[in-house]
Structures are given as structure tokens and as C-alpha cells.
Amino acid sequence: xxxxxxxxxxxxxxxxxxxxxxxxxxxxxxxxxxxxxxxxxxxxxxxxxxxxxxxxxxxxxxxxxxxxxxxxxxxxxxxxxxxxxxxxxxxxxxxxxxxxxxxxxxxxxxxxxxxxxxxxxxxxxxxxxxxxxxxxxxxxxxxxxxxxxxxxxxxxxxxxxxxxxxxxxxxxxxxxxxxxxxxxxxxxxxxxxxxxxxxxxxxxxxxxxxxxxxxxxxxxxxxxxxxxxxxxxxxxxxxxxxxxxxxxxxxxxxxxxxxxxxxxxxxxxxxxxxxxxxxxxxxxxxxxxxxxxxxxxxxxxxxxxxxxxxxxxxxxxxxxxxxxxxxxxxxxxxxxxxxxxxxxxxxxxxxxxxxxxxxxxxxxxxxxxxxxxxxxxxxxxxxxxxxxxxxxxxxxxxxxxxxxxxxxxxxxxxxxxxxxxxxxxxxxxxxxxxxxxxxxxxx
Amino acid sequence: xxxxxxxxxxxxxxxxxxxxxxxxxxxxxxxxxxxxxxxxxxxxxxxxxxxxxxxxxxxxxxxxxxxxxxxxxxxxxxxxxxxxxxxxxxxxxxxxxxxxxxxxxxxxxxxxxxxxxxxxxxxxxxxxxxxxxxxxxxxxxxxxxxxxxxxxxxxxxxxxxxxxxxxxxxxxxxxxxxxxxxxxxxxxxxxxxxxxxxxxxxxxxxxxxxxxxxxxxxxxxxxxxxxxxxxxxxxxxxxxxxxxxxxxxxxxxxxxxxxxxxxxxxxxxxxxxxxxxxxxxxxxxxxxxxxxxxxxxxxxxxxxxxxxxxxxxxxxxxxxxxxxxxxxxxxxxxxxxxxxxxxxxxxxxxxxxxxxxxxxxxxxxxxxxxxxxxxxxxxxxxxxxxxxxxxxxxxxxxxxxxxxxxxxxxxxxxxxxxxxxxxxxxxxxxxxxxxxxxxxxxx
Numbered sequence: 001x002x003x004x005x006x007x008x009x010x011x012x013x014x015x016x017x018x019x020x021x022x023x024x025x026x027x028x029x030x031x032x033x034x035x036x037x038x039x040x041x042x043x044x045x046x047x048x049x050x051x052x053x054x055x056x057x058x059x060x061x062x063x064x065x066x067x068x069x070x071x072x073x074x075x076x077x078x079x080x081x082x083x084x085x086x087x088x089x090x091x092x093x094x095x096x097x098x099x100x101x102x103x104x105x106x107x108x109x110x111x112x113x114x115x116x117x118x119x120x121x122x123x124x125x126x127x128x129x130x131x132x133x134x135x136x137x138x139x140x141x142x143x144x145x146x147x148x149x150x151x152x153x154x155x156x157x158x159x160x161x162x163x164x165x166x167x168x169x170x171x172x173x174x175x176x177x178x179x180x181x182x183x184x185x186x187x188x189x190x191x192x193x194x195x196x197x198x199x200x201x202x203x204x205x206x207x208x209x210x211x212x213x214x215x216x217x218x219x220x221x222x223x224x225x226x227x228x229x230x231x232x233x234x235x236x237x238x239x240x241x242x243x244x245x246x247x248x249x250x251x252x253x254x255x256x257x258x259x260x261x262x263x264x265x266x267x268x269x270x271x272x273x274x275x276x277x278x279x280x281x282x283x284x285x286x287x288x289x290x291x292x293x294x295x296x297x298x299x300x301x302x303x304x305x306x307x308x309x310x311x312x313x314x315x316x317x318x319x320x321x322x323x324x325x326x327x328x329x330x331x332x333x334x335x336x337x338x339x340x341x342x343x344x345x346x347x348x349x350x351x352x353x354x355x356x357x358x359x360x361x362x363x364x365x366x367x368x369x370x371x372x373x374x375x376x377x378x379x380x381x382x383x384x385x386x387x388x389x390x391x392x393x394x395x396x397x398x399x400x401x402x403x404x405x406x407x408x409x410x411x412x413x414x415x416x417x418x419x420x421x422x423x424x425x426x427x428x429x430x431x432x433x434x435x436x437x438x439x440x441x442x443x
Numbered sequence: 444x445x446x447x448x449x450x451x452x453x454x455x456x457x458x459x460x461x462x463x464x465x466x467x468x469x470x471x472x473x474x475x476x477x478x479x480x481x482x483x484x485x486x487x488x489x490x491x492x493x494x495x496x497x498x499x500x501x502x503x504x505x506x507x508x509x510x511x512x513x514x515x516x517x518x519x520x521x522x523x524x525x526x527x528x529x530x531x532x533x534x535x536x537x538x539x540x541x542x543x544x545x546x547x548x549x550x551x552x553x554x555x556x557x558x559x560x561x562x563x564x565x566x567x568x569x570x571x572x573x574x575x576x577x578x579x580x581x582x583x584x585x586x587x588x589x590x591x592x593x594x595x596x597x598x599x600x601x602x603x604x605x606x607x608x609x610x611x612x613x614x615x616x617x618x619x620x621x622x623x624x625x626x627x628x629x630x631x632x633x634x635x636x637x638x639x640x641x642x643x644x645x646x647x648x649x650x651x652x653x654x655x656x657x658x659x660x661x662x663x664x665x666x667x668x669x670x671x672x673x674x675x676x677x678x679x680x681x682x683x684x685x686x687x688x689x690x691x692x693x694x695x696x697x698x699x700x701x702x703x704x705x706x707x708x709x710x711x712x713x714x715x716x717x718x719x720x721x722x723x724x725x726x727x728x729x730x731x732x733x734x735x736x737x738x739x740x741x742x743x744x745x746x747x748x749x750x751x752x753x754x755x756x757x758x759x760x761x762x763x764x765x766x767x768x769x770x771x772x773x774x775x776x777x778x779x780x781x782x783x784x785x786x787x788x789x790x791x792x793x794x795x796x797x798x799x800x801x802x803x804x805x806x807x808x809x810x811x812x813x814x815x816x817x818x819x820x821x822x823x824x825x826x827x828x829x830x831x832x833x834x835x836x837x838x839x840x841x842x843x844x845x846x847x848x849x850x851x852x853x854x855x856x857x858x859x860x861x862x863x864x865x866x867x868x869x870x871x872x873x874x875x876x877x878x879x880x881x882x883x884x885x886x
Contacts, residue, residue, distance in 0.1 A: 019614045021607065021633035023647030026676060030649070034671035036656050043652070068614070081639045087675075125656050132652075133633075136610035137617055164464065167579035168771040171462045171511070173613035174580055190464035190576075196524045204466030206473070209486070209575075209778040212786040213479050213568050220786075228477035232530075233469060244789050318771060327765045328611040335652040343655040343663075346687050 016071045017078045017094075020133040025082055028126055029090040037126035042337035042356040045105075045119035045139060047112065051326035053432025056423065057112045058150045058416060060180045061142030062105060063409070065119075065135050066402055069099050072131060099127055103397035104358070104377075107407050108183060109415035110392060111423075112143075113372055113435045117357040118331065120377065120393065125338075132333040140331050141173060142180045144323035148300070149184030150416060151324070152316060154428050155304035160313040162203045164190040164295065165321035177321045183412045186316075198409055205233060208267075211243040220244055226256040238263035238293055241278070250278055254285045263291035263312070271296065272309045279310035299324050300430055353441060361437075362387040369422045372439040382442055459514045460521045460537075463576040468525055471569050472533040480569035485780035485799040488548075488562035488582060490555065494769035496875025499866065500555045501593045501859060503623045504585030505548060506852070508562075508578050509845055512542050515574060542570055546840035547801070547820075550850050552626060552858035553835060554866075555586075556815055556878045560800040561774065563820065563836065568781075575776040583774050584616060585623045587766035591743070592627035593859060594767070595759060597871050598747040603756040605646045607633040607738065608764035620764045626855045629759075641852055648676060651710075654686040663687055669699040681706035681736055684721070693721055697728045706734035706755070714739065715752045722753035742767050743873055796884060804880075805830040812865045815882040825885055 031037030050057055074082070074094040083091050101123020112118050119135065121128050152161060163181035166174035178194030188203035189195065195202040206229055214225040226239050235257045241249030241264045253264055264282070266274050271294045282290045294306065295315030303314050319325075334352050335343055342354025358377040362384055363369045372392070373382055381389055395403050407415065420428070427436025474480030493500055517525070517537040526534050544566020555561050562578065564571050595604060606624040609617035621637030631646035632638065638645040649672055657668040669682050678700045684692030684707045696707055707725070709717050714737045725733045737749065738758030746757050762768075777795050778786055785797025801820040805827055806812045815835070818824055824832055838846050850858065863871070870879025 016614070018636040018639055019609070019617065020635055021609055021647050022635055022638075022645045023633065023649055025635070026647060026680075027649045027653040030672045030675040031653065031656060033675045034667075036671065039656060041656065077639075081635055085645070125652075129652055132650075133610050134614055137612060137614040140611055141613040141616070166462070166464055167576045167776075168583050168773070169580060170584040170613060170616035170619055171459070171577055171580035172615035173584070174462070176613055190466065192463055192465055192468070192524055193461040195465075196461055196520075202465045202528070204464050204469060206466055206470045207575075208788050209568075209572055210470040210474065212778045212788065213474060213482060213484065213781055215781050215784055215786045217784065224477075228479065229473045232473040232476045318773075322770045327770045328761060330611070330761070333610075335655045338656055338658050341658055341660065343658045345651050345655065 014071060015073055015075055015078055016068045016134055017074045018081060019068075019137065020130065022085070024130050024132055025086060025090075027129055029086050031125055031129070032090055032093060033087075038124050039339050041123065041125040041128050041335055043121045043128050043132070043333055044117050044336045044357065045121075045135065045331050045333050046115055046117055047329055047331045049114050049330070050435060051330060054147065054151075054326070055427045055429060055433055055436040056147075057143060057329060058146040058184060059106045059110045059112050059118055059139075059143055060108050060146035060183050060412070061138040061176070062108045062119075062396070063406070064142065064176065065138045066103070066396060066406070068134050068138060069131060069397070070402070072134065073098060093126070097127070097130070098400060099123065099131065099397070100400035101127055101397070102395070102399065104393045104395050106392050107394055107412065107415060108409070109407075109412035109419065111419045113437065113439050115353070115374060115439050115441065116372060117359055117374060117393065120356060121333075122356065136331055136333050140329045142176055143329040143331065144326055145177045145180035145320065146184045147329065148324040148326065149181040149186060149320055150420065151300040151430060152303055152320065153185035154420065155300040155307075155430065156314055157307055159311060160188075161186045162188045162190065162313060162315045163320055164204070164315045165317035166191045168318045169321035174321065179409065181320055183409060184416060185413060205229070205238045206240055208240060208243045211240065222249060223252050223256055226253055230257050235260045236262035238265050238291070240265045240267065242266050242268050246274055246278065247281065250281050251285070254282070254287050254290075259286040259288070259290070261287055261290045263293050265293040265295060265315070267296045271302075271311075272306055275306065275309040275311050304430060359392045360389040361392055362389050363422060364388075367422050368424055369437050371437050373442060374439060375442045457514060458516055458518055458521055459511045459577055460517045461524060462511075462580065463573065465528070467573050467575055468529060468533075470572055472529050474568055474572070475533055475536060476530075481567050482782050484566065484568040484571050484778055486564045486571050486575070486776055487560050487779045487800065488564075488578065488774050488776050489558055489560055490772055490774045492557050492773070493878060494773060497590065497594075497769070498870045498872060498876055498879040499590075500586060500772060501589040501627060502549045502553045502555050502561055502582075502586055503551050503589035503626050503855070504581040504619070505551045505562075505839070506849070507585065507619065508581045509546070509839060509849070511577050511581060512574060512840070513845070515577065516541060536569070540570070540573070541843060542566065542574065542840070543843035544570055544840070545838070545842065547836045547838050549835050550837055550855065550858060551852070552850075552855035552862065554862045556880065556882050558796070558817060558882050558884065559815060560802055560817060560836065563799060564776075565799065579774060579776050583772045585619055586772040586774065587769055588620045588623035588763065589627045590772065591767040591769065592624040592629060592763055593863065594743040594873060595746055595763065596628035597863065598743040598750075598873065599757055600750055602754060603631075604629045605631045605633065605756060605758045606763055607647070607758045608760035609634045611761040612764035617764065622852065624763055626852060627859060628856060648672065648681045649683055651683060651686045654683065665692060666695050666699055669696055673700050678703045679705035681708050681734070683708045683710065685709050685711050689717055689721065690724065693724050694728070697725070697730050697733075702729040702731070702733070704730055704733045706736050708736040708738060708758070710739045714745075714754075715749055718749065718752040718754050747873060802835045803832040804835055805832050806865060807831075810865050811867055812880050814880050816885060817882060818885045
């Protein structure tokens with residue numbers, strides 16, 4: 001490929017400072033000029049509601065947020081852009097910018113509900129306001145995907161799930177989708193960059209193109225394709241059997257591979273009907289351990305509908321990477337406190353609660369959660385004689401320094417799995433409804 | 444901020460080679476081993492249908508695709524990942540890989556319909572199959588956003604549109620969303636990285652946080668906030684007037700700025716009612732040239748519903764970056780020809796048409812398009828006595844070299860604007876329906 005005239009456009013810069021909205025910078029400039037930029041402020045990330053009658057949300061993206069904050073620095077290339085509309089004093093301030101405040105928040109894998117104070121960011125107005133867009137981009141995306149993925153994991157009831165939606169998402173968003181799906185309990189991903197960045201297990205064997213490739217002037221030759229795949233990937237591989245006729249494809253697969261074939265994948269047709277028919281056919285051929293993988297427009301409802309069928313693994317693509325009808329979590333980043341004064345917007349429909357907050361979740365001694373209580377940060381959490389409280393916010397950044405020993409991706413996966421067990425049974429329903437537990441706000 | 448232990452994870456690599464699905468690599472390995480990987484193949488990108496009863500789709504992302512293909516190279520870091528599951532011969536082949544085939548396709552800004560051969564990628568199976576996931580990621584994302592954006596542009600009927608959805612999208616996807624929106628005719632974007640990479644005009648002044656920041660122990664002080672903004676950004680700025688009470692906010696805004704105030708923004712409430720009321724109030728205060736900007740959960744339907752109201756500019760966020768209900772375009776990348784033989788999948792519901800194709804669009808002498816004709820590539824396009832045909836595919840890559848003088852973003856914007864004028868009137872309806880023109884397939 002010849003010279004790439006615009007390659008500098010398409011290589012995402014190491015700095016994250018321009019992944020933001022222009023108004024964060026113009027507000028900064030006005031606030032530095034009138035002195036208000038140095039006031040001590042507290043911003044809060046929360047969601048006003050859960051999308052589409054969901055019962056819970058899943059926090060994801062926090063580690064990516066902390067990394068992005070650390071890279072929120074203005075080098076000369078970034079300053080060249082913002083100097084088009086900013087004054088010299090603001091530019092000088094940005095040149096030295098690094099976030100020096102505090103962050104507390106819900107860990108990745110934590111559940112959230114409407115009004116949960118998912119992230120608290122504190123410092124001067126100037127240093128905190130700049131981070132709004134970037135923090136929300138990451139949390140809104142990753143939490144939307146993890147929230148949808150968790151419902152799929154629940155619907156699968158212990159069967160394996162492979163994330164394979166990269167082609168239906170922006171190429172970088174796809175990597176974050178894989179991460180969020182793995183966090184939520186998916187077993188593997190097709191996305192190799194997610195394997196590299198996050199250590200998620202990779203999966204994938206072949207597509208219809210590989211079978212079609214073995215066409216000759218005499219016509220299709222599915223057996224040749226299967227032989228090629230088995231020869232190279234071994235009999236443990238999964239053969240895609242629906243390029244032509246599924247029943248023929250299964251017969252050919254076992255003829256070529258023998259009854260030790262690892263799996264067959266069905267990507268079209270009525271998956272439930274085919275799973276039953278293919279299972280019977282495989283068993284009759286002695287391939288009793290050959291797994292059945294199904295894929296093709298699966299979402300949590302389709303996954304649940306297949307629970308009575310002999311399916312071993314679900315491959316999920318589009319619905320995962322699009323949040324299954326809720327592609328963004330709708331979280332907002334609101335100023336809640338200025339120099340110790342609670343502040344809140346009052347205009348219609350979008351009112352918010354002032355003051356820096358923390359939260360605990362109360363559970364019965366059996367572990368089932370009962371309610372979430374949001375209370376002023378720094379005040380003791382309300383206690384209960386019969387219920388066990390668990391604080392939800394942990395320190396993540398202090399004076400600009402990231403807290404040591406923050407949980408990693410595997411910890412988040414474990415935390416979410418434990419959290420889902422703690423939901424009351426209604427909370428795991430796929431149907432529309434109220435949040436799984438109520439949230440109580442105390443002053 | 445302290446040491447970032449995983450910073451290498453989060454910096455997108457310059458190489459795009461791992462932004463792909465594992466099975467592209469396992470297919471490659473099997474095909475290289477059995478010799479079929481060297482067969483001459485032709486892959487085609489097309490959409491089986493348009494989402495949600497849309498009348499047309501907009502091609503976007505082609506320039507990003509060509510750039511990503513040029514960066515699809517395996518360095519040692521990429522090879523280290525794929526060598527976990529690939530043989531030495533395949534690794535050696537990948538080390539030297541660069542795409543050396545041909546690409547033809549629809550230009551950015553071109554309309555597409557079900558079955559349009561949007562991109563034709565030709566070369567050996569091995570060199571072409573590898574690009575599937577990455578090409579689809581980019582085209583599916585960017586085309587979904589541009590398709591939604593074009594409907595909004597139509598609905599706005601010449602009024603200004605600002606894209607401000609970055610916070611509701613993955614941080615890198617947000618940049619591509621800004622690009623797609625600008626391509627589709629939006630006037631400006633809030634996203635500064637899109638300003639840098641693509642030269643899109645930037646926009647944005649202030650948020651509620653800036654007004655809330657000026658709270659004192661005596662209470663809110665909206666006037667102080669407005670004074671600070673005017674002092675720094677001038678009276679041409681846009682003041683956000685709905686933090687507390689909109690009528691009060693407008694009065695305060697004109698008191699502080701005078702009747703030369705550039706604009707006021709309303710972000711909540713019944714936007715139509717408020718636009719009328721605020722226009723009357725502004726006019727009564729002599730601020731007859733002060734613009735009204737509205738924002739807050741606007742989509743193409745809400746934009747259209749406000750056409751009778753005195754709105755000057757729409758700010759669009761969530762619905763834009765989520766494709767207004769269709770976050771992915773659903774395009775596929777299918778093998779259609781092997782060594783000159785047409786090939787096609789035959790299984791239920793997902794059948795495809797074999798053979799390498801090209802397309803023309805036929806229009807009346809008035810310019811209104813009548814149908815699209817998809818025909819074998821290399822055969823002459825069908826002619827018509829009364830209709831004017833325009834070929835839709837242009838050469839983009841030849842022998843791995845990018846064609847010179849490919850259209851840029853501004854050209855794409857102009858092409859789309861011209862294309863929308865060429866649609867029959869039903870094609871511009873927002874309601875669900877059939878594709879604006881039929882597509883005819885000739886052998």
C-alpha cells in the first residue's frame with residue numbers, strides 16, 4: 001500500500017486530552033479568568049435510570065478510566081488545537097496540567113441502580129471539569145456492554161459464551177466490548193487485540209468463506225474444506241456445518257473427523273430445531289462428546305429460549321456489542337458540591353441531588369440484598385440490626401496518585417458473579433421491571 | 444498520577460493487525476497448509492437489508508478502511524500473540540504480509556440499498572480473508588452513524604446541527620461519530636480530536652456545572668456565571684439558560700450580555716414550548732438576533748417536530764452516536780468468487796449471490812434516481828434509452844497501492860448532499876418503508 005497521507009489522523013494519540021468536548025475547555029478558560037476555577041468541587045457520576053426496564057446495571061470501565069486520566073496531558077500537538085480558541089493563560093495552565101485530586105468509586109463488577117454514586121471526582125473545578133467527557137465515554141460504553149453481557153450470562157445458565165461481535169462495532173470499541181463481556185462472565189472472545197491487552201481467552205476456528213473456498217469446477221466440496229481444517233487444527237476443532245445443508249454437513253464432518261470431533265457450529269436456521277436434530281444425528285454417529293455451538297443474531301432472550309435445547313456454547317455478536325437495545329448507559333457527571341456547599345440543577349426533569357455522597361448495600365444474613373443506601377460522604381452509614389451493610393465505594397486516586405492494589409479484571413469478574421448471586425430472584429428476570437432493589441437517599 | 448502498570452494495554456497500537464477475529468487467522472493457516480490460500484478470490488461487502496425500515500443507507504468509513512488496510516502489518520508484538528495458536532509457516536507468511544490486491548467500492552457519501560456491492564476486495568484468499576473483521580468494523584460503525592445523521596440533517600431542513608454525543612460513545616468511536624456526522628452534513632462537533640484529525644469545525648461554550656460553580660453561601664448566582672462567560676468568551680457566546688428557571692435565565696442573560704448576545708441554549712423541558720416562549724421574550728428584550736439552541740435527547744423525529752418552532756440550532760448527542768436505533772449497519776463481507784467460479788452460501792435465510800459485481804444507478808434526466816442495477820463486474824452495465832446511468836464503484840486500491848486522488852471528507856459531504864437531492868420524495872420520509880429505489884440484479 002502506498003503512502004498514507006493521513007496516517008497521523010488515524011493513529012490514536014497516547015494523550016487522551018482531546019477525547020473531550022470543546023465546552024470543557026471554554027468553561028475552564030472562563031473559570032480560570034474569573035477565579036472560580038480554583039474552587040474546591042465535587043463531581044459525581046450516576047445514572048438517572050436503568051435502560052429499558054432493566055433490573056440492574058454493571059459498572060465496567062473503571063480501570064480504563066484511571067488509565068485514561070493518567071494520560072490526560074497536553075503536549076504541543078494538543079495545545080496547538082486548543083490554542084485556536086483559548087487564551088495564553090489557559091494554555092500555560094494546560095501545559096502543566098495533571099489531575100491532582102481524589103477519586104472514589106464503585107469497583108468494576110459492582111452492580112449499580114438509579115442514583116448510585118458510581119464515581120466521585122474531587123479537586124478544583126478546573127482540574128475536574130476537564131475529565132467529564134472522557135470519563136463518561138468510557139463508563140457509559142463499557143457499563144452498557146457489561147450490563148447486557150451479564151444478562152446473557154444469566155440466561156445461558158452455565159453454558160459457555162463466546163463474544164464474537166467485533167465486526168459490528170467500531171474497531172477500538174470492539175476491544176472494550178470484549179473486555180466488558182469477559183468481565184461479565186463470557187468465557188472467550190474472538191477479538192485478538194482483547195487477548196493481547198486484557199488476557200481474555202481467544203476463540204474461533206472458521207467461517208463460511210473457508211468452506212466456499214474449496215469449490216471447484218465440479219461444484220462445492222465441503223469434505224475438502226473439513227479435511228483441510230482438521231489436518232491443520234486437529235479433530236478438537238469446531239466445524240461450521242451450515243454452509244450448504246446442515247444434515248449433510250454434519251454427516252460429512254463426522255466422516256472426515258471421526259466421532260472425536262470437538263464441535264460443530266450452526267449459524268443459521270431455527271437454532272433450537274437444528275440443535276435437537278444435530279444432537280440426535282451426532283449421537284447416532286457415535287459423536288456423543290461433540291459439542292454444539294450456535295450463533296447468529298442471539299441476544300439474552302434467544303439464549304434463554306434455547307435453554308431446553310442441547311446447546312453447549314453460544315456465540316454472541318451484534319446484540320452484545322450494541323448493548324442489546326441499550327448501547328449507552330446514560331450516566332452523567334454532575335457538579336454536586338462547591339466549597340462545601342451542595343449544588344444541584346433545578347430545571348425540569350433533570351433535577352439532581354447536591355452534596356458528595358457515598359453508598360452501602362444492605363443484605364440479609366443469607367446474602368440476599370435488600371436495599372442500597374446513599375448517604376453523605378464522611379457521615380457514618382446508617383446501620384441496621386438485622387441487615388449486613390457493605391460499603392460500595394473504594395478510594396481509587398488520592399492527590400493524583402492511583403491507589404495501590406486496585407482490583408483487576410479477574411477480580412471484577414469474580415465480584416460480579418458474587419453480586420449476581422446476591423440479587424433477589426426478581427432481579428434476574430429478563431422482563432422489564434423495577435430496579436432489583438430500591439435505593440434510599442439519606443441526608 | 445502514579446505509575447500506570449497497564450499503559451501499554453490502552454494505547455492503541457499503530458498496527459491494526461490484531462483488530463480482528465481469531466478465526467480469520469486459523470482459516471488462513473488451514474488454507475495456506477492445504478494450498479487453497481493462494482486461490483484468487485473476490486470478497487464483497489453488502490447489507491442484506493436496511494435497518495428499521497430506513498429508505499436508504501449512507502456509505503461512510505471508506506477512507507478509514509483504506510488507512511487501516513495500510514497499517515494491517517504484523518510486527519513482533521502482533522506475531523507474539525498469534526504464534527500462540529499458529530504454526531511457523533503461517534507466522535513467516537504473516538511477517539511479510541501486506542495487502543497486494545485490488546479494492547473497488549462505493550465512495551463515501553454514496554447512498555446504498557440492500558444488495559449494493561459496497562466494497563469489492565480481490566486477491567488471494569489468504570490476503571483478503573484477513574481483512575474481513577477490520578473492514579466490517581469500520582464500515583458498519585461509520586455507515587450506521589452517517590445513515591442516522593443524514594436523516595437528522597434532512598429533518599433539520601437547513602437549520603444548524605451540532606454533534607455533541609461523545610460522552611455517550613466509546614472514546615475512540617466518538618471521534619469516528621463526529622467524522623460521520625460531519626460527512627452527513629452536520630455543521631460542527633464538540634469533539635476536539637475530530638477537529639484535529641478531520642478538520643471538522645468545533646463548537647461548545649458551557650454546561651450547567653459552570654453556572655452551579657458560581658453558587659455562594661447566599662445561594663445560586665447565575666448572573667455571576669454569565670458575567671464570567673461573557674467577560675472571557677465575548678457577547679457572541681451562547682449562554683445556557685436552564686440551570687434554574689428558564690425565564691429568569693433569559694432575563695439575566697440579556698441583562699448581563701445586552702441584546703447583542705449570540706445565543707441561548709435550552710437543554711431541558713418541552714423544547715418546542717420553551718423555544719416559542721424564549722423567542723418572544725428575547726424579541727421583547729430587543730435581542731432579536733440572539734439565536735436559540737436546543738439540546739437534550741433529540742433524534743430525527745424530535746428535530747422534525749420542532750420545525751415549526753423558532754429554533755436556530757440543534758445539538759444532538761445520544762441518538763447520533765447510537766445510530767438512532769440502528770447502532771450497526773449490518774454489512775457482511777462474503778466470498779463471492781474463487782478462481783473465476785461464483786460461490787454462494789445456500790443455507791436458510793442467509794443465501795447470497797455469487798460472482799464479482801459492479802453497480803450503476805439510473806436516473807431520470809431531471810436527476811431523480813429510479814433504480815440501482817447490480818451487474819457482473821467487467822460486463823457492460825445495462826443501458827437505458829430514457830435514463831441516465833452513473834457508475835457507483837471506483838477503483839480504490841490496485842496491486843496494494845492506493846489509487847491517487849480519492850475523494851476526501853469534504854467531497855463525501857458534497858456527494859451525499861447531491862445524492863439526497865436525487866432521491867424520489869418518498870425516499871426522504873422518516874417513516875418506515877421500503878428502500879427509496881429498487882435494486883435489480885442482472886447476470
